[in-house]
Amino acid sequence: MKITNDIRYIGVNDHSIDLFEGQYVVPNGMSYNSYMIIDESIAIMDTVDRRFTHEWLDNIAAALEGRKPDYLIVQHMEPDHSANIANFMAAYPETKIVASSKAFTMMGQFFGNSFEDRQVVVGEGDTLSLGKHTLTFCTAPMVHWPEVIVTYDSLDKVLFSADGFGKFGALDVDEPWDDESRRYYIGIVGKYGAQVQALLKKASALDISIICPLHGPVLTENLGHYISLYDTWSSYAVEKEGIMIAYTSVYGNTRRAVELLAERLRANGCPDVAVFDLARCDMASAVANAFRYGRLVLATTTYNADIFPFMREFIDHLTERGYKNRTVAFMENGTWAPLAAKIMRRKLEESKNLTFVEPVVTLRSALNSDSTEALERLSEELCRDYLAQRVGTDEQSDMSALFRIGYGLYVVTCNDGKKDNGLIVNTVTQVTNTPNRVAVTINKENYSHHVIRQTGRMNVNCLTVDTPFKVFEDFGFRSGRTVDKFADSQTLRSANGLVFLPHYINSFMSLEVEEYVDLGTHGMFICTITEARVISNAETMSYSYYMDNVKPRPETEGKKGWVCKICGYVHEGDELPEDFVCPLCKHGAADFEPIA
Numbered sequence: 001m002k003i004t005n006d007i008r009y010i011g012v013n014d015h016s017i018d019l020f021e022g023q024y025v026v027p028n029g030m031s032y033n034s035y036m037i038i039d040e041s042i043a044i045m046d047t048v049d050r051r052f053t054h055e056w057l058d059n060i061a062a063a064l065e066g067r068k069p070d071y072l073i074v075q076h077m078e079p080d081h082s083a084n085i086a087n088f089m090a091a092y093p094e095t096k097i098v099a100s101s102k103a104f105t106m107m108g109q110f111f112g113n114s115f116e117d118r119q120v121v122v123g124e125g126d127t128l129s130l131g132k133h134t135l136t137f138c139t140a141p142m143v144h145w146p147e148v149i150v151t152y153d154s155l156d157k158v159l160f161s162a163d164g165f166g167k168f169g170a171l172d173v174d175e176p177w178d179d180e181s182r183r184y185y186i187g188i189v190g191k192y193g194a195q196v197q198a199l200l201k202k203a204s205a206l207d208i209s210i211i212c213p214l215h216g217p218v219l220t221e222n223l224g225h226y227i228s229l230y231d232t233w234s235s236y237a238v239e240k241e242g243i244m245i246a247y248t249s250v251y252g253n254t255r256r257a258v259e260l261l262a263e264r265l266r267a268n269g270c271p272d273v274a275v276f277d278l279a280r281c282d283m284a285s286a287v288a289n290a291f292r293y294g295r296l297v298l299a300t301t302t303y304n305a306d307i308f309p310f311m312r313e314f315i316d317h318l319t320e321r322g323y324k325n326r327t328v329a330f331m332e333n334g335t336w337a338p339l340a341a342k343i344m345r346r347k348l349e350e351s352k353n354l355t356f357v358e359p360v361v362t363l364r365s366a367l368n369s370d371s372t373e374a375l376e377r378l379s380e381e382l383c384r385d386y387l388a389q390r391v392g393t394d395e396q397s398d399m400s401a402l403f404r405i406g407y408g409l410y411v412v413t414c415n416d417g418k419k420d421n422g423l424i425v426n427t428v429t430q431v432t433n434t435p436n437r438v439a440v441t442i443n444k445e446n447y448s449h450h451v452i453r454q455t456g457r458m459n460v461n462c463l464t465v466d467t468p469f470k471v472f473e474d475f476g477f478r479s480g481r482t483v484d485k486f487a488d489s490q491t492l493r494s495a496n497g498l499v500f501l502p503h504y505i506n507s508f509m510s511l512e513v514e515e516y517v518d519l520g521t522h523g524m525f526i527c528t529i530t531e532a533r534v535i536s537n538a539e540t541m542s543y544s545y546y547m548d549n550v551k552p553r554p555e556t557e558g559k560k561g562w563v564c565k566i567c568g569y570v571h572e573g574d575e576l577p578e579d580f581v582c583p584l585c586k587h588g589a590a591d592f593e594p595i596a
Contacts, residue, residue: 001218003035003158003210003212003218004156004158004210005156006037006038006039006132006133006155006156007035007036007037007038007153007156007158007212008035008036008038008063009033009034009035009218010034010035010036010044010056010059010060010063011031011032011033011034011035011048011056011059011171012031012032012034012048012049012052012055012056012059013029013030013031013170013171013172014029014030014031014032014049014051014052014170015029015170016029016051017029017030020168021188023187023284024168024183024184024187024188024284025282025284026168026169028168028169028170028173028175028180029169029170029173030080030168030169030170030215031169031170031171031215031216032048032049032052032056032080032081032214032215033046033048033212033213033214033215033216033218034046034047034048034056034059035160035212036060036063036064036069037130037133037135037153038063038067039130039131039132039133040130040131040132041070041071041129041130041131042064042067042068042069042070042071042130043069043070043071043072043073043098043128043130043135044060044069044071044072044073044088044095045073045075045151045160045212046073046074046075046076046081046082046214047072047074047081047082047083047084047085047087047088048080048081048083048084049079049080049081049083049084050079050083050084053083053084053087056084057084057087057088057091060088068092068094068095069092069095070095070096070130071095071096071097071098071120071128071130072085072088072089072092072095072096072097072098073097073098073099073128073135073151073160074097074098074099074103074107075099075148075149075150075151075160075162075214076103076145076147076148076162076163076214077099077103077106077107077110077145077147078145078163079110081214082106082107082110085097085107085110085111085115086111086113089115089118095118096118096119096120097115097118097119097120098120098122098128098137099119099120099121099122099147099149100121100122100123100139100147100148100149101121101123102146102147103147103149104116104119104121105147106147122137122149123137123139124137124138124139125137125138132155133153133154133155133156134153134154134155135151135152135153136151136152136154137149137150137151137152138150138151138152138199138202138203140162140164140195140199141195142192142195143162143163143164143189143192143195143196143199144163144188144189144191144192144195148162148163149162150162150164150199152206152208156209156210157206157207157208157209157210158208158209158210158211158212159203159206159208159210159211159212160212161211161212161213161214162213162214163188163189163213163214163215164189164196164199164213164230165181165211165213165216165219165226165230166181166184166185166213166214166215166216167180167181167184167213167215167216167217168180168181168183168184168215168216169216171216171217177216177217177226178229179285179288180216181216181226181229182229182233182239182288182291182292183284183285183288184215184216185230185233185288186233186284186287186288186291186321187284187287187288187321190233190291190321190322191320191321191322192234193233193234193235193236193322194234196230196233196234197231197234197235200227200230200231200234203227208223209223211223211226231470233291235468235470236291236322236323236324236325237325237468237470238292238293238294238325238326238503239291239292239293240272240292240293241271241272241293241294241490241502241503242270242271242272242273242274242293242294242295243265243270243272243273243274243293243295243296243297243382244273244274244275244276244289244290244292244293244295244296244297245258245261245262245273245274245275245276245296245297245299246276246278246286246290246296246297246298246299246311246314247275247276247277247278247297247298247299247300247311247331248277248278248279248299248300248301248308248310248311249277249279249299249301249333250301250303250308253333253363253365253366253367254299254300254301254331254333254363255277256366256367257299257331257333257361257363257367257371257375258275258297258299258331259275260367260372260375261297261299261331261361261375261378261379262275264375264376264379265379265382265383267379268379268380268382268383268386268387269383269386269387269389269390270382270383270386271386272293274289274293276289278310278311278313278314279310283310283313283314283317286314287314287317287318287321290314290318290323290326291321291323293326294325294326294327294503295326295327295328295329295382296326296327296328296329297328297329297330297331297378297382298311298315298328298329298330298331298344299330299331299332299333299361300331300332300333300340300344301332301333301334301340302332302333302334302337302338302339302340302343303340305337305339306339306343307339307340307343307344308340311340311344312347315344315347315348316347318348318351319347319348319350319351322351322352323348323351323354324351324352324353324354325352325353325354325466326353326354326355327354327355327356327357327382328345328348328354328355328356328357329356329357329360329378329381329382330344330345330356330360330361331360331361331362331363331375331378332344332360332361332362332363333362333363333364333365334362334363334364335364335365338362338363338364341360341362353466355538357378357381357382358378358381359374359377359378359381360374361374361375361378362374384535384536384537385535385536388533388534388535388536389492389500389502389533389535398507398532398533398534401462401507401508401509401532401533401534407426407542407543408426408428408462408463408540408541408542408543409424409425409426409463409467409472409541409542409543409546410424410425410426410428410460410461410462410463411423411424411425411460411461411463411471411475411501411505412425412440412442412448412452412458412459412460412461413458413459413461413498413499413500413501414448414451414452414455414457414458414459414498415451415455415457415497415498415499416447416451416454416455416480417455419480419484419486420484420485420486420491420498420499421447421448421451421480421485421486422448422461422475422480422485422486422499422501423442423446423447423448423475423476423480424472424475424476425440425441425442426543427439427440427441427442428440428460431526435528436528436529437514437526437527437528437529438460438509438511438526438527438529439524439525439526439527440458440460440511440524440525440527441519441522441523441524441525442522442523442525443521443522444521444522444523445521445586446479447479447480447481448480449523451480452513452525453516453523456512456513457496457498457510457511457512457513458498458510458511458513458525458527459494459496459498459499459500459508459509459510459511460508460509460511461500461501461505461507461508462505462506462507462508462540463504463505463540463541464504464505464506464536464538464539464540464541465538465539465540465541465545465549466504466538467504467541467550468504468550469550469551469552471504472546472550472551472567476566476567476585477567477584477585477586479586486499489502490502494508494510494531494533495510495530495531496510496512496530496531498510500533505535506534506535506536506537506538506539506540507532507533507534507535508532508533508535509529509531509532510529510530510531510532511525511527511528511529511530512527512528512530513525513526513527514526514527514528547565551566551567551568552568553568554568554569554570555570556570556595556596559572559595560572560573560574560595561573561574561576561594561595562576562592562593562594562595563592563593563594563595564582564584564585564587564591564592565591565592565593566582566585566587566591567582567584567585567587569582569583569584569585570595571592576589576592577589580592
């Protein structure tokens with residue numbers, strides 16, 4: 001397969017495999033990808049599984065057309081990619097091997113030969129010229145082994161991403177990318193979100209047109225979609241709005257309670273309810289979907305003074321992969337001594353940022369009036385924000401939304417008549433309570449200030465402590481005049497026709513401007529409240545919480561200069577001009593501090 005004029009696909013498909021890595025069911029097989037870059041020098045990118053030695057070597061010989069390879073680049077030493085290094089070197093003994101120092105150590109362990117006389121050791125930022133093509137190497141430790149490197153070809157703008165952006169399934173099978181890539185990522189790479197985030201940050205500085213992974217299809221279109229999903233998965237953010245129920249049932253009573261709960265959740269506005277019988281489903285798919293959704297209900301029986309084995313296995317998979325930033329509810333069944341909810345919660349308590357929902361639903365053998373009522377209350381609690389988001393809800397005058405205001409962070413949304421817009425503000429204040437008035441102060445340089453001056457309307461969205469930094473990047477570091485901030489977003493609208501955020505808010509208020517106060521650099525809008533809704537009981541994000549827990553730590557080691565206190569941008573140099581404006585968040589010199 002020809003990828004570019006100079007890059008060929010020389011990998012293989014495997015339809016004989018039943019379990020990948022001895023545990024993941026792969027009904028559509030696997031691909032083991034390898035690539036050849038043909039230039040003045042020829043480079044082979046990785047090998048394939050040992051069961052396909054001759055097929056792979058045949059592919060190489062056909063693509064070489066009588067030439068000989070100069071380099072074998074080993075990005076990852078897992079045997080499904082490295083098993084044929086020794087066989088390749090026997091066939092092409094003059095070839096040099098390009099890899100990280102840790103990879104060469106592993107070659108010695110796997111093959112009893114680290115090929116010392118043919119080593120080219122590379123690390124972060126090192127380059128290799130093939131002629132027209134210059135390859136730049138980036139280290140990617142623990143994505144998902146410690147020796148991993150990825151490779152960027154600046155001529156064809158190709159990222160050879162090792163196991164990153166891989167998926168289950170052979171290349172001659174047509175199937176959606178998202179589901180099998182999610183199952184692959186969560187199962188195999190999921191524990192290493194921080195390391196993937198670090199690699200994505202490096203990749204963001206590259207101009208990438210094609211991604212060539214070691215499993216799955218070559219990605220040539222809509223790269224933003226794939227990169228966005230990887231960002232979501234590796235930051236443990238919610239991918240899809242909805243609720244997942246994972247259960248086990250011995251005699252069917254727990255299953256019937258789960259079915260009733262699913263019915264109630266849908267009736268209360270939950271947009272998607274996914275139900276998994278852990279004894280019968282693909283466990284890897286269940287685990288992947290637990291990370292996909294923001295809310296999880298665990299339902300099982302007390303079994304030998306513990307929990308049912310499939311539920312225990314499921315929770316172990318979650319905690320092993322760093323499950324966090326989610327809402328969890330429990331349903332238990334026990335005829336004489338129900339312990340399941342207590343045990344499940346204890347197994348999850350070391351996970352970070354989990355919200356446990358009350359009530360716990362306890363079945364004594366089977367559903368009765370008490371447990372059915374508890375199930376109803378649990379459904380209402382889990383769906384509180386869905387109910388509040390509904391157009392026409394009775395809770396459009398819930399002035400307790402005012403109590404969510406603090407010295408916090410908010411997204412103010414507006415509309416210029418052509419598109420929706422939003423920006424981050426930290427100056428929202430209640431100024432009177434008879435009638436209820438709110439003051440919102442906005443920098444005049446922001447496009448939203450101009451829009452609100454013209455329209456006299458806005459929505460204030462109160463952000464919660466689980467808001468990821470990406471929200472601040474989207475609404476704080478880009479101008480709505482040049483960017484459509486809601487282009488790829490789900491839009492919910494209040495009665496005034498303006499959007500409110502579907503995620504990461506605990507309330508919002510629709511405001512109508514009564515008075516405007518010119519404050520020089522800023523303008524203050526004095527507003528009445530036309531609509532107020534409380535979405536959830538989640539804690540409002542304060543400015544200090546953002547600074548301590550959300551804003552990334554700036555990379556200042558070894559640098560001399562100034563760092564933006566708002567977004568972390570580093571300006572190197574002895575002096576910071578008085579009129580300097582941060583190119584990311586647009587804050588001025590007053591919001592910079594010297595690097596200590």
